[in-house]
Each structure stands twice: as C-alpha cells, then as structure tokens.
Amino acid sequence: MEIKKLTATEATAFLTFLRQLDYETNFMLFNPDERRTTNLEMQQQIVETYQQNGVILVAQDKNNILGFISATRSNMQKIKHIAYIVIGIRKKFRHQGVGKKLFEELFKWVFQNQVTKLELTVMVNNLVALHLYQQNGFEIEGCKRNSIFQEGHYIDEYYMGKIISN
Template identity: 40%
Template sequence: MHIRKLTASDAENYLKLCETIDEESEFMLFEPGERKLQAQRQIKQIQSGVCEVFVCAADDGSLVGYVAAVRGQVQRTRHRAHIIIGIRQTYIGQGIGVKLFQALEKWACEEKLHRLELTVMTHHTAAVRLYKKMGFIIEGTKKHALKVKGQYVDEYVMSKLINE
C-alpha cells in the first residue's frame, strides 16, 4: 500500500472508488447513486487548488481509500480546509486512515493552512477514535444534522489546529 496525490489519470478510478464507498458505508454523506461528480470537474478542482486529494493504492494499483481537503475560498477562510475521508470496507483497520491523514497534514503544513475541520456522525465510533488519535477535538454537536434511513442523526464538528 502506498499513499500519493491524485493525478488526472486517476479520475475515473477515483470516482468509482467514491461510488463504491458510498455503497459500502452508511457513514458517507452521499446515498448510493447520489454522487453526481464528473471526473473532469474533479480534476479541474484539484488543478485550480480548490481541492487536494490523496489516495491509497493497493499493491495491484487499485484505489482503496482517499482523503480530500477542500480549502476555504474567500480571504477570511483561506487558512482552513474541510476534510473528507473514505476507505473501502475491507481495508478498514489496516492503518490506511492514519497514513492518509499524515500525508494530508504534511501538505497542509506546506500550504501554510492553520485549521483542518470535518464532520462525523456521532455514532461512528471508529472514525471518531481515528480523528482523536490524529489530534482532532470535538468542538460541538449538530443535532439532527442528517437523515439516514428515515432517522435523524447527530454529527460532531471536529477540528485540528496546525502551524501554531
């Protein structure tokens, strides 16, 4: 397994990875089939500097996980990035999340970002544990932030300050 930046040639495989994770997990924002992102649009976002994506490739070259950072677009938010992470179900628990976060944080430090933030369903204990391990703290709870399978679900807002 190795971690690297997403490239233009990864676009189709990256979208397939996102769609597969959406199908495998109830913890992602998108329902299966709901994602409308197009490969070329994703690449344009990355090339413009709006978004940075790191992927985890298995030994056979297939993509098994990703972490994306979407930077603030206005002057007052350019110091922060919102983080999204997804890992294929069969690869969870193998240290991929830690490696993805390490690559992302190295990039964030080089880019002089100051704040990383994310949201996570409060009952997704494995993810909360990973985020805390990586230095994120819970800032608050968004009550009934999502509706999953007809039930309201709370989300934690978590953040980590870097480059202090």
C-alpha cells in the same frame, strides 16, 4: 501501499472507488446511486477544480484505491487558513493503517500550504472514525443536531477541528 496525489487522469478509477464506497457504508454523505457524475470528462473537471483549492490524496495498492482523504480551502482571505477534510476507506481495507498513513501525508500538505486549522464533521455514531480523528489530534468543537436523516431517523454530527502548530 502508496499514498499519492490524485490526478485528473485517474478520475475514472476514483469515481469507481467512490461509488463502491457509497454502497459499503452509511457514514459517507452520498447514498448509493445518488452521485450525479456521469462521465469521465465531468469527473476529471471535478478533480481539477478540487485540486486548485486543496488536495485529494489516495491510498492504493497495485490494483485498487483503498481509501482517500481530501482537503479543500476557501478563496476568501479571512478563512483561507482553514481546510475542510473528508476521508473514506473501503471496508475491506479498514483497520490496516490506511487512515493513519493518509493523515500523515495530509499533514505534510498542510504544512506546505500554510493551513493552520483542519475541520470536519462526523456522525456521532461513527465510533471508528471518531477514534481515528481523535488519534490524529482532532477535538469535538460542537454538535449539529438532526444533521443527517437516514433510514427513517435523524442523526447528530460532531463538528471537529485540529489547530495546526508549526
């Protein structure tokens, strides 16, 4: 398994991966077929724009993207030290250390880019993700009540954060 920075030339493979992920889990924000990216040029532009204020790292083997982690920062000076992260791992590659390796590489980027806090949200019923985040030093900072409406009911989300000490 290799962890590397996603490039715009890999946008098609990444979009295919994201669409697969949308079908495999209810824990990501997009429902299947809800993603509006329709062509390669649009996806390349999304990747390039994202990389200007953050990073997208992918875990891959020879033929597949196994998972990703992204971190994005604001241009506003007062909060530029914070990066918001999103992570997703394909179902058949979970529990194989992919998340751990993605976080290890992300932490290298964090130190190189003067990020001093990471933030994320996670559905309270996503116990596997909660465990991964807590193993990597994230703490629950609050709760967003009725944040997600899915399958006819509301789900709360935790705000989680990690202070980075250099």
